[in-house]
Amino acid sequence: xxxxxxxxxxxxxxxxxxxxxxxxxxxxxxxxxxxxxxxxxxxxxxxxxxxxxxxxxxxxxxxxxxxxxxxxxxxxxxxxxxxxxxxxxxxxxxxxxxxxxxxxxxxxxxxxxxxxxxxxxxxxxxxxxxxxxxxxxxxxxxxxxxxxxxxxxxxxxxxxxxxxxxxxxxxxxxxxxxxxxxxxxxxxxxxxxxxxxxxxxxxxxxxxxxxxxxxxxxxxxxxxxxxxxxxxxxxxxxxxxxxxxxxxxxxxxxxxxxxxxxxxxxxxxxxxxxxxxxxxxxxxxxxxxxxxxxxxxxxxxxxxxxxxxxxxxx
Amino acid sequence: xxxxxxxxxxxxxxxxxxxxxxxxxxxxxxxxxxxxxxxxxxxxxxxxxxxxxxxxxxxxxxxxxxxxxxxxxxxxxxxxxxxxxxxxxxxxxxxxxxxxxxxxxxxxxxxxxxxxxxxxxxxxxxxxxxxxxxxxxxxxxxxxxxxxxxxxxxxxxxxxxxxxxxxxxxxxxxxxxxxxxxxxxxxxxxxxxxxxxxxxxxxxxxxxxxxxxxxxxxxxxxxxxxxxxxxxxxxxxxxxxxxxxxxxxxxxxxxxxxxxxxxxxxxxxxxxxxxxxxxxxxxxxxxxxxxxxxxxxxxxxxxxx
Numbered sequence: 001x002x003x004x005x006x007x008x009x010x011x012x013x014x015x016x017x018x019x020x021x022x023x024x025x026x027x028x029x030x031x032x033x034x035x036x037x038x039x040x041x042x043x044x045x046x047x048x049x050x051x052x053x054x055x056x057x058x059x060x061x062x063x064x065x066x067x068x069x070x071x072x073x074x075x076x077x078x079x080x081x082x083x084x085x086x087x088x089x090x091x092x093x094x095x096x097x098x099x100x101x102x103x104x105x106x107x108x109x110x111x112x113x114x115x116x117x118x119x120x121x122x123x124x125x126x127x128x129x130x131x132x133x134x135x136x137x138x139x140x141x142x143x144x145x146x147x148x149x150x151x152x153x154x155x156x157x158x159x160x161x162x163x164x165x166x167x168x169x170x171x172x173x174x175x176x177x178x179x180x181x182x183x184x185x186x187x188x189x190x191x192x193x194x195x196x197x198x199x200x201x202x203x204x205x206x207x208x209x210x211x212x213x214x215x216x217x218x219x220x221x222x223x224x225x226x227x228x229x230x231x232x233x234x235x236x237x238x239x240x241x242x243x244x245x246x247x248x249x250x251x252x253x254x255x256x257x258x259x260x261x262x263x264x265x266x267x268x269x270x271x272x273x274x275x276x277x278x279x280x281x282x283x284x285x286x287x288x289x290x291x292x293x294x295x296x297x298x299x300x301x302x303x304x305x306x307x308x309x310x311x312x313x314x
Numbered sequence: 315x316x317x318x319x320x321x322x323x324x325x326x327x328x329x330x331x332x333x334x335x336x337x338x339x340x341x342x343x344x345x346x347x348x349x350x351x352x353x354x355x356x357x358x359x360x361x362x363x364x365x366x367x368x369x370x371x372x373x374x375x376x377x378x379x380x381x382x383x384x385x386x387x388x389x390x391x392x393x394x395x396x397x398x399x400x401x402x403x404x405x406x407x408x409x410x411x412x413x414x415x416x417x418x419x420x421x422x423x424x425x426x427x428x429x430x431x432x433x434x435x436x437x438x439x440x441x442x443x444x445x446x447x448x449x450x451x452x453x454x455x456x457x458x459x460x461x462x463x464x465x466x467x468x469x470x471x472x473x474x475x476x477x478x479x480x481x482x483x484x485x486x487x488x489x490x491x492x493x494x495x496x497x498x499x500x501x502x503x504x505x506x507x508x509x510x511x512x513x514x515x516x517x518x519x520x521x522x523x524x525x526x527x528x529x530x531x532x533x534x535x536x537x538x539x540x541x542x543x544x545x546x547x548x549x550x551x552x553x554x555x556x557x558x559x560x561x562x563x564x565x566x567x568x569x570x571x572x573x574x575x576x577x578x579x580x581x582x583x584x585x586x587x588x589x590x591x592x593x594x595x596x597x598x599x600x601x602x603x604x605x606x607x608x609x610x611x612x613x614x615x616x617x618x619x
Contacts, residue, residue, distance in 0.1 A: 030437050030518045034439045035433075037432060037433035038439070040430070041429070041449075041493065045448075045489055045490070048482055048486030049483075050452070052463035052464050053460070112359050115352065115356060116356070121349065121356075129359070130359065131605055132601050137567045137570070138547060140590045140594060141366075143586050144369070144590060145366070147586075152382045152383065153382055153383060153384060153583070158386075192613070196609070196613035241456075251553075264457075264458040268458070268550065268554055270462075272557070277462055283462075284458055284459045284460075287456055287458050291454065292455070295454035
């Protein structure tokens with residue numbers, strides 16, 4: 001277990017051309033090796049993810065005009081953001097979108113998972129099919145559902161006999177279309193996560209519950225749900241955090257019109273279309289705090305097992 | 315490769331054993347009717363997942379204005395017009411850009427991530443919990459938070475509208491997921507193997523490189539598919555850092571979102587649906603062929619969608 005400084009490198013495995021060179025590395029102990037192995041990842045994440053977030057905070061404290069820094073503004077950008085109705089509209093949409101889409105994804109995903117766990121015939125095919133909405137780009141799902149909801153060609157209107165109902169072009173309804181498209185794309189994914197959880201529940205638990213004459217609902221609420229709790233929490237965590245950063249669907253389906261401007265769309269607007277880096281950075285910092293804050297609430301709920309879960313000692 | 319599969323996949327394929335011991339006794343008691351009922355429910359799931367693609371394919375083959383005017387899927391005439399139109403818009407260059415960006419992201423992520431994953435799963439390390447919490451925090455980062463600062467930075471470094479400008483942030487964002495997936499796979503490889511290698515005189519690095527890495531191949535492969543799919547599908551950063559010009563760096567999702575037609579304020583339904591089909595068919599094939607690997611990877615990393 002200790003350092004292998006003295007061991008000879010004449011093992012049969014070392015006969016390859018890399019042998020002599022590898023022998024020089026003898027000095028690397030496990031602890032050093034661990035540091036060497038981990039550092040590129042940490043460096044990359046720190047440089048490309050952590051550093052920009054900190055830099056955004058710095059940018060957000062300056063006043064800009066036409067992309068030129070014109071002086072230190074303190075918290076001005078934040079005050080502008082927090083008193084701007086457009087920011088709160090975006091917060092509201094993002095919030096409503098997250099709550100409704102995660103709820104429906106969870107309910108239908110759970111339904112899918114239970115059905116698939118029960119079925120004997122055709123489960124393999126279904127599991128393959130269920131991956132397909134996950135695998136295609138969200139932009140494609142967005143365009144697809146845009147045209148299905150759109151007045152021309154009016155596929156959904158035709159199906160439901162609604163005539164020329166304008167799903168995407170009047171206040172109130174676009175959010176329904178966007179949530180629907182999101183549920184279509186992600187409910188199967190939630191189902192996959194929950195199905196994996198369901199399959200770790202040993203069959204004999206149900207067997208003995210059946211012997212005790214537990215009804216189907218009792219079995220679900222007293223056995224399945226409690227045992228599935230970790231899988232449910234993990235699925236909810238990732239879905240919630242992901243829904244809070246929603247961009248693709250509303251950007252493509254409505255362009256943010258009719259109250260479907262998410263926080264991500266708003267931030268991008270102030271970076272690309274109405275260039276004001278300071279204000280954009282203030283908005284992005286607020287979004288960051290919001291999303292990470294909610295994520296952290298979940299993580300504390302889940303506790304250490306989310307992180308440690310798979311490993312044993314140390 | 316097939317010889318190395320058992321160890322990592324075993325953890326994931328528990329579900330295949332369950333119907334045998336947990337379900338068999340039940341099957342006999344169940345009436346034929348119930349089995350058919352359940353199959354019908356499965357059919358609903360299948361329809362839910364697959365019908366939109368049927369709509370997509372039928373629409374993409376409709377000629378001219380028909381796609382926009384008739385909701386009836388089976389009304390012809392059909393033809394390949396839209397597909398010709400897509401490639402006249404340089405869509406093949408978009409495909410090239412996406413392949414390069416997603417491919418590079420995958421390669422870097424796998425190299426860097428498998429080292430870190432191994433160290434975290436197997437090697438002694440101080441403050442491991444802190445490290446894992448940090449990685450988890452990065453995986454919760456909203457990509458929007460990077461948009462303003464990286465845009466400013468890329469502007470100065472000249473990385474806007476380049477492949478590098480895309481795969482560098484993609485790598486950073488996909489690394490946490492890669493590490494989580496790979497930690498799970500490395501942890502499922504029996505420890506005795508390394509110890510045996512060490513007894514034979516291998517250094518810790520040799521034990522990793524010669525013994526563990528080949529055994530982890532299926533897990534690495536699963537991670538690679540998932541990274542590739544995520545990088546391929548990314549839209550926010552791609553749309554911000556490389557919004558135009560298929561000749562340079564515009565990726566597939568950005569192109570599909572940006573197609574404009576001859577009629578102003580009207581999206582060209584034919585071109586868009588045809589482009590969607592071109593992208594979707596290979597991805598469906600990938601999903602079908604590698605479904606077991608993908609599911610294993612997804613559940614190991616508990617990924618976001």
